[in-house]
Amino acid sequence: MSQTYRLPQGGRIDRSQPLTVRFNGKALQGYRGDTLASILLANGQHLVGRSFKYHRPRGILSHGSDEPSALLSVNWRAERGPGFTDPNNRASVVEAREGLETRSQNHWPSLEFDLGAVNDLLSPIFVAGFYYKTFMWPRKFWDSVYEPVIRAAAGLGKAPEVPDGDRYSNRHAHCDVLVVGAGPAGLAAALAASKDGAARVILADEGREPGGALLHDLGSTIDGKPASDWVAEAVATLDARENVVVLPRTTAFGYYNHNHVVMVERVADHRVDAAAGLPRERLWQVRAGRVILATGSHERPLVFANNDRPGIMLAESVRVFVNRYAVAPGRRIVFATSGASAYTAALDARRAGIDVTLVDLRLEEDCGPELGELRAVGVEVLTGHTVVDATGRKRVTGLVVAPIGRDGRVGARRTLPCDAVGMSGGWTPAVHLFSQSRGKLRFDVELDAFVPGQSVQAETSAGACRGLYDLAAVVADGFRAGGAEQPVEASASRTGFQPARVLPTDADPAKVRAFIDFQNDVTAKDIKLAVREGFESIEHVKRYTTTGMATDQGKTSNMNALGLVAGLLDKEIPAVGTTTFRPPYTPVTFGALIGPSRDALFEPVRKTALHQWAESQGAAFENVALWKRAWYFPKAGEDMHRAVSRECKAVRETVGIFDASTLGKIEVVGPDAAEFMNRIYTNAWTKLEPGRCRYGLMLREDGYVMDDGVVARLAHDRFHVTTTTGGAARVLQHMEDYLQTEWPELDVFLTSITEQWAVIALQGPKAREVIAPFVSDIDLDPAAFPHMAVRTGYICGVPTRLFRVSFTGELGYEINVPADYAESVWKTLWERGQTLGMVPYGTETMHVLRAEKGYIIVGQETDGTVSPDDLGLGGLVSKVKPDFIGKRSLARPDLVGSGRKQLVGLLGKDPAEVLDEGAQIVATPDQPVPMTMIGHVTSSYHSPNCGRSIAMAMLVDGRSRIGETLYVTTPSGFTTATVCEPVFFEPKGERFNA
Amino acid sequence: MLVITCPNCGDRPELEFRCGGEAHIARPQTPAELDDGQWGAFLFTRTNPKGVHAERWIHQHGCGRWFNALRDTVSDRLIATYPMGTPRPDAGAGAAPSSPASPTSQP
């Protein structure tokens, strides 16, 4: 019984290319050119899913992107394994192709028999505001019962559980004119706008081929030609123009500032033989000089009891399935309408041989010529009738109608047997993108719709999206928007409708299930309840009832909801307001948004010139900003603790080698360099001689420590500044900011040299012995080259800036070499160093060693609210300089008073126990909660060289508490610790002078 | 994403820029002479207007130069960009008085 409902001829399908798709495992036949929706209907499958809340049987409502109900899970590439399935694909827009495997959603155990449908019987409970009313009490039920149940039940479809196997790409593009929508208005606009060959035009349309509504319009003519011929000519003309890019299958979903329009192009889903590298989707980020919106309009459903039964769809959609896809949605179709356009659908259905009846809400005298035209072909038309119910459950079997008397009374019911219904409650311009562009909407009473008012960006709306429904007017409007005034002749369209909110009924309104929002299962009754409970603004009603808040953004429901609320409040629609449309217009895959930014390209992974060597030695790495840094170098069988202990001891006993390349480095050059340094740092630089280094402290203007690092003066007018790894970019920006905006008179230039120089640090008593044979043009004798000095010369024949500095307290050098040479210099040193007991060490050992000496790390001991004095570094703050960044703030009352946290050392009661970094400190635990916290642990390690645990902390008035015993939180309670000076190893500090 | 006209490079996408807050708040020449209230106002008080706002931008991933811009905080429209150190252009009725938070004013 394949394709029982396929019409024998017609349609824009290719009957020479048959194909098979699977729906819940069942093979369905169709043709190239079909959508999933048209194939389902061709095979008589109206029941395609269960609804979100009540699990009611649902079918196909629409033929386009406004479809709220027919959401399918699609496995696009079953043959390629897992990772190619995604949920919530609208059957109405998915192009059918061989091999698609589709499944219906929201049911268990099966689509036909769904236990969740019990919700439908319980519907009196699931009223508007259900969540707010039901899950209030008892409070402890929230975590254990309510939330798990809600989480399990919530959501549409099933999220994929394996990584997406597809590729997605990204493209920035620019054009003079972007036309969104390739229906009659969009095509005309693109034709006009691209006439000037210098104008770059992009025409994007979400369909598989341009033409929009003309693709299913068999009767209309434009300029004497059948509509389809007019489309073909327009497309051929545009294709021939080199200045035009036509993008089919491309949805513009976001309209942002300054005419930045973001679109998603479906590149591969429709291809049977998509090459492996072909992106599934491409995100277009278009910057347009001018945007022409030709986005058309959406048809409104009618609101009556059981209007969600499978088989009930929009009238125009019936027309689309019949004309474009050659599918009869039913053998016997009843059209229910309050306007003229459904008559065209009925005529086309009749012409296709379908048994048609039409019910019109309007009175006989309110109807136009369409009434006579339909009756003339022998169709029964009931005017002045309302729809009060639909029969059938998994498929509509009849429409129950009744006459409305002159007095408004609903008369005797009559059931019109049918297997499909086409309903039309009028039309709503698709103003979504216009609204996103921040343009103001205006309510047009004649059209009973919001239309674009004042544009805010360089944007023009054309055609049905601004309320023009007559074909000639639409095409002419397109030409006008594209920049050409051009008379257009076209056949007359059947337009005009009488707004119908909720259809009159004789039933008890409290018992009627008439759906407004099909996707979120919101009924007219829910909205009435919300208004009764005091909600008056549509924004509130929307959030309370969730109407219009589903993934379809209420394309089919918004105007019905608005009209209903306005009616209940006896207000005009503009007084109730309209909702704000936000991106995306239709749901967008995460893949498209992310594009190439995944896996190795998720973000730049910065590796030093010495990374490969560390990797070859089995180093563990840690992330520091975007960098990978060698963390520790475990030998076979060592865990981190043992490796770090070994490294720590080796550095103090022999020598360690360490990659310090990630330190930020800035070359400060110019005659005013020293003056600039004076203003940026707390210390004084004028008297620092070339060849000497100084530890510099940098504050923000608010007086808090921003960064630190060793600075070398290479020449009178040249400094080599180092910064923390994470602060490198920030410090350079900070310096540039002051230089450019406050002191433009200074002759100084700043250049980042972080990546020019790799830095090999050698720390330990034997450091000099390791490097001595390789250094030339530099006298290494301690008298000639003391601690905190810098020399330039050569190492291994490579130019070097050799620093004699120590972040461990030991004799130390930091060897700067041009990065490309770093690895071979390192290997040379390594070869010799091994004979002297040298070990490579990582950042963890570096942290422990500096903590043993009480050296701070900015960002660890500091948190942006710590002053130099808090750190015990008041001596680095010049008393002589009249001004530097942050100086004035150091005199602010809250920075000079007592009660500030100060850096101290902590020795825990148990030498084997390492305190938690971040642990809070209290004077005594014998106090009520919340306790008064007087400090926190900033650094804490096991120190192999001290043979015990050590910690640093910021403690209120800490320097006056030396010797006190305080309480420190642990995961299980408290431990005690004694406050001490923050130096744990060799307090005299002479080893680095060796 | 905004399009910002860099005085050196012309129209460029916002991705290349970084905003540096309100413009025309010059650092006082002699901070030591300011009392705590004046210094606090310089550090922390900003106008935060609804409407035209003069603000600092840097073409970070471009020419690397700072400049000033007038931006309408309601519409995000960029009215003008102008070099550092030049006076704020007249932006019509919406223009707010310049640097009320600044104890000294920059031309």
Next chain:
Amino acid sequence: MLETGRLARRAAVLPAASVTRGAVVIRPLGAQSRFSLRTRPATAEALGTVAGFTLALPINRMSTAGERTSLRLGPDEWLLIGPEAETDELAEAVSAEFGERVFSLVDVSHRNVGIEITGRNAAHVLNAGCPLDLAEAAFPVGMATRTVLGKAEIVLARTGVDAWRVECWRSFATYVHGFLGEGALDFVAVTG
């Protein structure tokens, strides 16, 4: 003291082999000498040219003479690129010509990595991550500017209608190279 000589060889950051995808070729460039030159615009204007590098250029334009290329990245900033073997000589020559004038010359030969991308769709590949308008009218041959590619900062120069030079910092080179290669997958032959 041992006489070691210059035993260390310069190591390349990226593999030298080029990547070809359809008509797009992505080729890492070899070692070159590079300097960041900074000086006041008036000084540059007065000098016009130093050591064969043209300074008197509009902002965001480049100039090549022989093996010496200067890219004006800002009002007071030039990137100078020359042959690797002449690094020291170039530095000396530039410094000599500036004499007593105020300037800053910093060797960034090892900071940057160069990648060439050529082919009919090269601009589209760059537009996978670069938000600039790369049409010839907006970004003509000879234009050079700092910009972004995905999450990395680059210097982008158009050396021919379908030929581009991308410069980035060395630790971003793997990312930038990978990003270009990924973007170029769009232009592998499409069937169906």
